[in-house]
Amino acid sequence: MRRSPAEELGMMLNYAFSRGGFINGYWWWYLPPGIWISMAVLSFVLIGFGLEEQNRGEMNANRS
Numbered sequence: 001m002r003r004s005p006a007e008e009l010g011m012m013l014n015y016a017f018s019r020g021g022f023i024n025g026y027w028w029w030y031l032p033p034g035i036w037i038s039m040a041v042l043s044f045v046l047i048g049f050g051l052e053e054q055n056r057g058e059m060n061a062n063r064s
Contacts, residue, residue: 009033 016029
């Protein structure tokens with residue numbers, strides 16, 4: 001069975017930090033998976049904000 005992409009990105013970050021990528025200056029070990037995870041989280045947050053605004057507008061329209 002194939003691993004999920006999130007699991008692979010998490011393992012990449014784990015290996016980078018446990019093998020001293022940050023201390024040795026190997027930024028390319030942890031920067032790409034960190035950016036992908038950050039972008040995924042940001043996209044979910046923005047979708048949530050958009051749905052909240054949409055529902056708030058519908059609820060205000062129903063009150064009138």
